[in-house]
Amino acid sequence: MEPCVLTEDDETVRIVTLNRPSRRNAIDLELRIVLAEALEASMADRGVRAIVLTGAGGTFCSGGDISTMRRQSPEETRPRAQAAQRVIRAIWNGPKPVVAAVEGYAFGAGTALAIACDRVVAASDAVFSTAFTGVGLAGDMGIFASLPARVGLAVARQLMLLPRRLPADDALRLGLADAVAEPGKALESALADARRVAEGPPLALAGIKAMYAAWPAAPQDVLEREVELQASLFDTADFAEGVAAFHERRPAVFRGE
Structure with a gap:
């Protein structure tokens, strides 16, 4: 079957x-x-x-x-x-x-x-x-x-x-x-x-999904959650790779790290 x-x-x-x-x-x-x-x-x-x-x-x-x-x-x-x-x-x-x-x-x-x-x-x-x-x-x-x-x-x-x-x-x-x-x-x-x-950054994509999963939300709550999400993503290898790729004028290779 x-x-x-x-x-x-x-x-x-x-x-x-x-x-x-x-x-x-x-x-x-x-x-x-x-x-x-x-x-x-x-x-x-x-x-x-x-x-x-x-x-x-x-x-x-x-x-x-x-x-x-x-x-x-x-x-x-x-x-x-x-x-x-x-x-x-x-x-x-x-x-x-x-x-x-x-x-x-x-x-x-x-x-x-x-x-x-x-x-x-x-x-x-x-x-x-x-x-x-x-x-x-x-x-x-x-x-x-x-x-x-x-x-x-x-x-x-x-x-x-x-x-x-x-x-x-x-x-x-x-x-x-x-x-x-x-x-x-x-x-x-x-x-x-x-x-x-x-091809996108897995951690950022997961964060985007999580933000929208909580919608609708109070605007002030959204602002706080945006800060926490963005702050966490700044401390990732994917962010460092994205910045390096921008300066080196090449496609970024994201690994979800």
């Missing part, structure tokens, strides 16, 4: 692929657990500088696997919901930037999973939809934080209350996607972006 999540390394970029193409990569409980483990392992691997998250078979993720759902008590449901949130915590709390490569459908939890990432590259024929209310649910996988952060509170509320299918160009205009690629080229484009990110 094929694993529900595949991983492959492209130099310092790890590609993590949802691998249930017969179900359009719908998320069941096993996939939630395995995906969280794959992301956590990638975040902990010093050889990995960036992560690309994608789906097999021409579809990113069609949402939760409704065929595995049934009415059940909150006590029974809570572990399933927590397993979904573990995936999002791995993306948000981990130090490595994550780029989503979206082909085909990103519905419900698929949209939530994509927009939890640091960058979203969508094929021009991809389609997004919140879609949770169609089965009587409100939403999970961090969508109540990530959606308003991307599109604003008013637009997020309307997209949740009145779900509709958003083609990639509309997703780009609203802020759900950050770039649009030719059909079938989302992974290639996302990989190119991830390779560029992977």
Whole structure:
């Protein structure tokens, strides 16, 4: 039986692929657990500088696997919901930037999973939809934080209350996607972006992620955290390398030290 999540390394970029193409990569409980483990392992691997998250078979993720759902008590449901949130915590709390490569459908939890990432590259024929209310649910996988952060509170509320299918160009205009690629080229484009990110200073990138993970925050708190982050980065080998490379007019080689 094929694993529900595949991983492959492209130099310092790890590609993590949802691998249930017969179900359009719908998320069941096993996939939630395995995906969280794959992301956590990638975040902990010093050889990995960036992560690309994608789906097999021409579809990113069609949402939760409704065929595995049934009415059940909150006590029974809570572990399933927590397993979904573990995936999002791995993306948000981990130090490595994550780029989503979206082909085909990103519905419900698929949209939530994509927009939890640091960058979203969508094929021009991809389609997004919140879609949770169609089965009587409100939403999970961090969508109540990530959606308003991307599109604003008013637009997020309307997209949740009145779900509709958003083609990639509309997703780009609203802020759900950050770039649009030719059909079938989302992974290639996302990989190119991830390779560029992977060349950056790992400690600074981790700091940037941590700053945004705490958003929204009080402006005065942001100022204090900026000071602490910048002060810590001044005392790193990467900073010294960056300054030396600037003076020597050559590309910097960052090592995360």
